[in-house]
Amino acid sequence: MSAWTNRILQEFPADLSRFWIACDPDDLLLDERVLHDLRERGFEVLPFEDPVAFRAEYEERYRAAWDRGEEGSSKALVLQLCGTDLNTLPWDYVRMGRKVSLSLADLIPRLSYGVIRQVDSEYHEVLFLAHNKHSTQPLGEGETKNFILTHIFRISPYLLNKPEDFWREVLRLHYRGAGLPDLLAKHVAAILKDTPLGGLPIVELLSSKSYMVRTVQDAWSRFLSQYGIQSDRTSNDDAMGARPEVLVPFEHPDVKVIVDTMFLEGALQPVRAHDLPRDLPEWIKVGLVDDPRALGELISEGAKRIAADLPAVEASYRDWVEMARRLGEIIARFNGLNAGTVEPIQQQIHALQRAADDRLKDWLFHHYADLPSLPAAKGPVMVHHVPRYLALRRNAGEDRVALLVFDGLAMDQWIQIREYLVARLPDFSADEGGCFAWLPTLTSVSRQALFSGLKPREFSNSIETTSQEPSLWTRFWQENGLRKPDVVYQKGLKRTDQLADLEEAIARPNVKVAGIVVDMIDEIVHGAMLGKRGIAGQISAWCDTGFVEKLFLLLAEHGYQIYLTADHGNVDADGIGRINQGVVTELKGERVRTYRSEALAASVPSDIDAFRFDSPGLPPDFLPLYAATRGAFVPKGDQIVAHGGISVEELIVPFVKIEIAKRTS
Numbered sequence: 001m002s003a004w005t006n007r008i009l010q011e012f013p014a015d016l017s018r019f020w021i022a023c024d025p026d027d028l029l030l031d032e033r034v035l036h037d038l039r040e041r042g043f044e045v046l047p048f049e050d051p052v053a054f055r056a057e058y059e060e061r062y063r064a065a066w067d068r069g070e071e072g073s074s075k076a077l078v079l080q081l082c083g084t085d086l087n088t089l090p091w092d093y094v095r096m097g098r099k100v101s102l103s104l105a106d107l108i109p110r111l112s113y114g115v116i117r118q119v120d121s122e123y124h125e126v127l128f129l130a131h132n133k134h135s136t137q138p139l140g141e142g143e144t145k146n147f148i149l150t151h152i153f154r155i156s157p158y159l160l161n162k163p164e165d166f167w168r169e170v171l172r173l174h175y176r177g178a179g180l181p182d183l184l185a186k187h188v189a190a191i192l193k194d195t196p197l198g199g200l201p202i203v204e205l206l207s208s209k210s211y212m213v214r215t216v217q218d219a220w221s222r223f224l225s226q227y228g229i230q231s232d233r234t235s236n237d238d239a240m241g242a243r244p245e246v247l248v249p250f251e252h253p254d255v256k257v258i259v260d261t262m263f264l265e266g267a268l269q270p271v272r273a274h275d276l277p278r279d280l281p282e283w284i285k286v287g288l289v290d291d292p293r294a295l296g297e298l299i300s301e302g303a304k305r306i307a308a309d310l311p312a313v314e315a316s317y318r319d320w321v322e323m324a325r326r327l328g329e330i331i332a333r334f335n336g337l338n339a340g341t342v343e344p345i346q347q348q349i350h351a352l353q354r355a356a357d358d359r360l361k362d363w364l365f366h367h368y369a370d371l372p373s374l375p376a377a378k379g380p381v382m383v384h385h386v387p388r389y390l391a392l393r394r395n396a397g398e399d400r401v402a403l404l405v406f407d408g409l410a411m412d413q414w415i416q417i418r419e420y421l422v423a424r425l426p427d428f429s430a431d432e433g434g435c436f437a438w439l440p441t442l443t444s445v446s447r448q449a450l451f452s453g454l455k456p457r458e459f460s461n462s463i464e465t466t467s468q469e470p471s472l473w474t475r476f477w478q479e480n481g482l483r484k485p486d487v488v489y490q491k492g493l494k495r496t497d498q499l500a501d502l503e504e505a506i507a508r509p510n511v512k513v514a515g516i517v518v519d520m521i522d523e524i525v526h527g528a529m530l531g532k533r534g535i536a537g538q539i540s541a542w543c544d545t546g547f548v549e550k551l552f553l554l555l556a557e558h559g560y561q562i563y564l565t566a567d568h569g570n571v572d573a574d575g576i577g578r579i580n581q582g583v584v585t586e587l588k589g590e591r592v593r594t595y596r597s598e599a600l601a602a603s604v605p606s607d608i609d610a611f612r613f614d615s616p617g618l619p620p621d622f623l624p625l626y627a628a629t630r631g632a633f634v635p636k637g638d639q640i641v642a643h644g645g646i647s648v649e650e651l652i653v654p655f656v657k658i659e660i661a662k663r664t665s
Contacts, residue, residue, distance in 0.1 A: 004125035005037045007107065011100045012043055012078070018066055020078040021089065021097035026104045027375045029080045031121045032316055035370040042075030045373055047082065048089065049388075050479075053458055054079070055090075080373075110135040112144035118183050120378065122316060123152050145187045153180060157191040164252040166197050170205050170212060171258040175267075177322045180206045200246065210431045216259070217268055219248040220287055227280055229273045229288070256283060263287045264302040266329025269419070270295070296341040299333050303345070303352050306330060310359045313366055317374070317381060320360065321434040324652035327356055328411030331649070332419075335412065335536035342533070354629060357647040364439075364646065369616045371436055372455055380435045380655055383446055386565060387453035387473075391480045393561065394512070402506070402514040402560040404551070405450060407443065408522035408643060410569030412532075413539055414654040420543040421552070427661040428552070434652050437568045439615045440592040440624045441643050441650045443522070447567035451489070451515055452476060460619035473515045485510055491517035496547045499554055507558055514560065518551070525570045528641040532572050535641060552660055562658035571649045575638035576609050576631035590632040591645030595623045608633075613646070 008028060012020065020043075022029055029035070029045050038045060048054050058077065065072030079089070079097060086094050104124075105113040108131045119127060130151035139147060149155045153173065160166045173179055180188070182203065189202035204211040222245075224230075249255050262268040263286045270289045289295045306326050311319040334342070334349050376385035377392060390401050406414070411434065421428045438446040438456060444466050445456050452459055452472035462468040470489040477487045488505050492498075493516060506514050524538045542548075555562050573591060593610075595601040601623045604610060609628040618624070626645050627633055634640060643650050 002033065002125050004128045005031075005034050007128070008034055008102065009037060009041065011102065012038065012041070012076075014041060014075075017098035018076050019062075019093075019097045020076060021086070021093065021099050022078050022080050023084045023086070023099065023101045024080050024103075025083050026102070026117055027080075027082055027121065027377075028102045028104070028107075028124070029078065030373055030375045031124065032367065032370045032374060033125075035373060036367060038078070039074075039369065043078055044074040044076070045078045045080050047080045047373055047375075051090070053454070057457075110138050111147065112139060112141045115141055115144040115148065115183065118181050119148060119152070120181070121375075122318060123148075126152055142187070145184055149180075149184060149188070153178065153184070155180075155188070157188040160188075160192060160197065161195070163197065163247070164249045164255060166192075166200070166202075167248055168252075168254040168258070171216075171255060171262075173206065174209045174212050175258055175261065177209075177318065179209055179212075182207050208431065210429060213262075213267055214429055215246050216248055216262075219246055220250070220259075220268065221271065223248070223250050224271060224273075224284070224288075227277050227284070229271065229276070260286050261305070264298060264305055265326050266302060266333060266415075267326075270298065293341055295333065296337060296345055299330055299337070300345045300348060302330050302333075303348055307352050307355060310356055311363065312359075313362055315363060317367070317371060317436070320363065320648075321652060323356065324411050324434055324648050325432065327352070327648055328415050331412035331532075332415040332536075335533045336416070353647075353649070357629065360648050360651070361646055365613070368439070372617050379433050380565075382436045382449075383438060383565065383567060383653070384449040384453055384455060385435065386450055386563075386655070387476045390513070390563065391477075394480075398561040400512055400514075400558070400560045402516060402555045402562050404516050404518060404555075404562065404564045405447065406518045406521055406564065406566050407447065408525050408568060408570055409566035409654065410532075410571075410649045411652060411654055412649065413521060413535070413569075414564075414566075414656065416536060416539055417543060417548060418656075420540070421549060424549050425552070425660065428549075429659045431657040431659065433655045435565065435655045437566075437651050437653055438617070439613065439646065439651070440589070440594065440626070441568035441645065442589055442592065443567055445618075447517075448472065450565070450567050455617040456622070457617055457619045460622070463619060463622060477513050482512055483510075486512045488514040488516075490514070491519065493518050493551070494520035494523065494542075494547065496545060496550055499547075499550055502551075503554055503558075506555070506560070514555075520547075521566075521570075525641050525643070531639060532570070532641055535570075552658055556658075556660040562660070564654065564656045564658055566653040568643045569647075569649045569651070569653055570641050570643045571630060571645070571647045573627070573630050573632035573640055573642045573645075575634040575636045575640070576627055577607075577633070577636050579604060579608060579633055589644035590634055590640060590642035591627050591650070593625045593633060595625065596621050598623065601625060 035045055046054060046057065061073040062077050079093060081089065104116050108116055108128055111131055116127065134151065149157065155169050160169065185203045185206040188206060192198055192202055205215060250259060263270055270287050272289050274290055276290055311323055371382050374381040376389045380386045380389045390403060394401055418430055438449045444464050448459055448466055448469055449456055451469045453476045456463055473489045474484055474487045478484060488511050490502055490505060493502065520542055524535055528535050552562060579593060604625055609631055610625050611628055612625055614623060630647065632640055632642050
């Protein structure tokens, strides 16, 4: 146990109380490491967000059992209040609960509270240790910013005197997935304002990975032009406000080594080129593709790096989201290869996929229970956090919000669509992230959670159908201050001739929120005959119809902030045999079966390679049985594309903010 989590857990002595109230304005308890260690000690944390939902869960899962003298779902329950005002709680809770106060101001008192509360929770531990070791007196706002830059991000802006120094730190930050908070990025920019680096878009480069990647990609194309090589990728920097003449010192050794890795893993896209100059330096070829075989070798090298860097069981959910993105880049490239180039590396890619899935499964058994309670203020961790996050964005000034749910879209398929849009829309960019679907990764479970903002146990009566999605979506927004006419829900979109009806719905001035289901990917998956590589070809053909770009342009023209996600992904799977149980199962999927009682779940034949994982958040009488590894409950030897199970490609889905600059002409 770390010093940070140990300090917080000191506030919760075992066996002192069954019901606790934690006034926690900085969401310290909603750190996945803290949640995990509390759970190991028999404490369960439940955020107090919806009074009705909290009371229902508290009464059903805890208090009723305690009144019977039983342990219930856990030995003790902690009501986590994101604030300090106990008057917001029901009086019986206040009377019964043992009170605890937690705050960054108390735990890290010598640093400016206004600054440290803007630092992500993943840095709390190292900040706590650095504070105790290096901070001897109270620091003001500016000194605290410098302290954090030095001890957390290992950056000293006063030492960034040369372009290669600046770019080394920018690339290093984002390669580790650790862009600076806006507050710190602006601090660095203010320090560098009057230096030769002051003309760069410093804030954007330090804080936004997507902006940095676009800028470096465009700079790479200009760099290649020095050797007479022209890029076939469209620059979008002019439209997005980036400086078109930003130069990156690619030839510097510190910059070169990170750029090399970004090309290998897919963050940067290599440029297709022919008839390369004879005097071209060898190291530049990592960012070039002069024949399909070269791209296959690039994918192979990237796969080796990812295989050596799979997250361990103690990793954070952020590590897995980043891994899913890196793996998606590799799979997207792999699925775009011709058959002759695929054959030499196919077994390597499949081995990587299986290894990632096995490692994820082990991690989920330790950490999945903590994910539903994690805060969504900086981005959704699970799909049911998405509506809450969008509500926060509306409160921050995004008046009109559109949520596009591409049913069944895996991370690699989003990357394929993204690359198509980058080439077609010069004013397009994407701020990319990811989140976890609900297990089992079935549409009626995960998509319903996505639109309702609820855990599946909270819509148990409709968990086997999606018919309640429109009413659940509308109810969420009514509870967040909108009227029913302000909310739109529309599903079944896949063709351009449907966009006129959508425009009629979203163009009404009163509409503030639109939830839109795009069904084409799921339809392609369920009819797939040639695996995910075949699906990639069908997605390309669908993109060529212009539907996706027209959909995005339509929403942008009507002033919507566009967010894209999926309810689940999909995976290539091999048949392990059918389970012939008649009508015993309630939901029959290729990758998962669900049962309504322990007796029925136990009736599965022992020769079927499957396992149970009864994840919290599901109704108590909804018991999933998962096909092991990449298996499917279809005849042995059959190969299909399916969803419902536990794999990186099914469980971790894209969550993307789409930017389309308004055209001035």
